[in-house]
Amino acid sequence: MDLDAYVLAHSHEWHRLEELAGRGRLSGSESDELVERYQQVATHLSVVRTSSPDSHLIAYLSSLLARTRIKLVGTRTSTWARLGRFFTHRFPAALYRLRWWWIGTWVANVVVMAIMLLWLLDHPSVEQNLLSPAEVDQLVDTDFESYYSENPAQSFAARVWINNAWVAALCIALGVLGFPVVVLLFNNLLNVAVIGSIMIRHDRGDLFFGLILPHGLLELTAVFVAAGFGLRLFWSFVEPGSLTRAQSMAHEGRTAITVSLGLVVVLLVSGVIEAFVTPSPLPTWARIGIGALALAVFVLYVFTLGRRAVAEGETGDLSADLLEDTVATQA
Known part of the structure; x- marks a missing residue:
C-alpha cells in the first residue's frame, strides 16, 4: 500500500x-x-x-x-458510571472467575501455617535460637499487645493499609515470575507462625488469636487473593491456551490490575478493623465476630455479584471500548 x-x-x-x-x-x-x-x-x-x-x-x-x-x-457520566460498574461487575467478576486460584492459595497457606505452628511448638529450641529469654518476655508481656495500640488509630490504620497494599501489589507484580510469590508468602507465614508459637507456649494463645483474627481474617484473605492472581499471571505464560502468550498475559495482567485496585478498598476495611476494633475493649468474641462478619461479606460479595457479573459476560478485563480499536478489514 x-x-x-x-x-x-x-x-x-x-x-x-x-x-x-x-x-x-x-x-x-x-x-x-x-x-x-x-x-x-x-x-x-x-x-x-x-x-x-x-x-x-x-x-x-x-x-x-x-x-x-x-x-x-461523556467524561463526568462515564467516570462515575465506570466506577460503579467496577465494583458491581468488573472486580467481583475477576474474583469469581478465578476463584479457585485464590481459594486454593488460601487453603494451601492455612495448611502450611498450621504445620509450621505445630512444628515450632514441638521444637522449642528454635525459639531459643531466634530470641533471647529477655526478648521473648518482652514480646509476650508487652510488645505484641502494645503494637496495636501504641500509635493513634488513624495514623496506625493508614500505615497498616499502605503496608498491606504494598504486600498485595508485590504478590501480583512478582506473579509473572512465579517463585518469588511463594517466597514472599512463606516469609509472612513464618513470621506469624513463630510469634504464634511463642505466645501459645507461654500461655498467651488467647491473646494472640484475639488480636490477630479480627483483622487477619480479611487481611490475609486479601493477600492470598493477590498471590492467587499473581500465580495465575505466571500460569498464563506457561499455559496460554488458545491465545498467544502475549495475549494471554495481557488479558490476565489487566485482570490482575483490576484486582489490585479493588483490593485497595478491601485492605482499607481490614486496616480500619485493625486500628479501631483489634485494640478495642470489646470482648474477644465480639472482636473476632466483627472480623468474621467482614470476611463473610467479602465472600458473599464474590459469590453473588461476581457470579451474576460472569453470567452477564464480564471477565474482569477492561471493557472493549477501552482496549485498542480493532476492526476487521479485507486483506
Missing part, C-alpha cells in the same frame, strides 16, 4: 473527526457524524497497522480515537 497516497485520500476525514471531537456541544446530526467518522478512522487505523505500519501515524490515529471515545461517552 502507498502510505502517502492513503494519507492524502483520508486526511480530510481525520481532520473532520478531530474538529468534531474538539467542539463543545454537538447537534444531533453532528453527533451522528462523530460516530460515523469514529468508525471510519478505526478502520483506517486497522488498515495502516496491517498493511503499512507507521509508528507516527498509528500514534496519531490512536490518540484521535481515544479523544473521540471520551467525547462519545
Whole structure:
C-alpha cells in the first residue's frame, strides 16, 4: 500500500473527526457524524497497522480515537458510571472467575501455617535460637499487645493499609515470575507462625488469636487473593491456551490490575478493623465476630455479584471500548 497516497485520500476525514471531537456541544446530526467518522478512522487505523505500519501515524490515529471515545461517552457520566460498574461487575467478576486460584492459595497457606505452628511448638529450641529469654518476655508481656495500640488509630490504620497494599501489589507484580510469590508468602507465614508459637507456649494463645483474627481474617484473605492472581499471571505464560502468550498475559495482567485496585478498598476495611476494633475493649468474641462478619461479606460479595457479573459476560478485563480499536478489514 502507498502510505502517502492513503494519507492524502483520508486526511480530510481525520481532520473532520478531530474538529468534531474538539467542539463543545454537538447537534444531533453532528453527533451522528462523530460516530460515523469514529468508525471510519478505526478502520483506517486497522488498515495502516496491517498493511503499512507507521509508528507516527498509528500514534496519531490512536490518540484521535481515544479523544473521540471520551467525547462519545461523556467524561463526568462515564467516570462515575465506570466506577460503579467496577465494583458491581468488573472486580467481583475477576474474583469469581478465578476463584479457585485464590481459594486454593488460601487453603494451601492455612495448611502450611498450621504445620509450621505445630512444628515450632514441638521444637522449642528454635525459639531459643531466634530470641533471647529477655526478648521473648518482652514480646509476650508487652510488645505484641502494645503494637496495636501504641500509635493513634488513624495514623496506625493508614500505615497498616499502605503496608498491606504494598504486600498485595508485590504478590501480583512478582506473579509473572512465579517463585518469588511463594517466597514472599512463606516469609509472612513464618513470621506469624513463630510469634504464634511463642505466645501459645507461654500461655498467651488467647491473646494472640484475639488480636490477630479480627483483622487477619480479611487481611490475609486479601493477600492470598493477590498471590492467587499473581500465580495465575505466571500460569498464563506457561499455559496460554488458545491465545498467544502475549495475549494471554495481557488479558490476565489487566485482570490482575483490576484486582489490585479493588483490593485497595478491601485492605482499607481490614486496616480500619485493625486500628479501631483489634485494640478495642470489646470482648474477644465480639472482636473476632466483627472480623468474621467482614470476611463473610467479602465472600458473599464474590459469590453473588461476581457470579451474576460472569453470567452477564464480564471477565474482569477492561471493557472493549477501552482496549485498542480493532476492526476487521479485507486483506
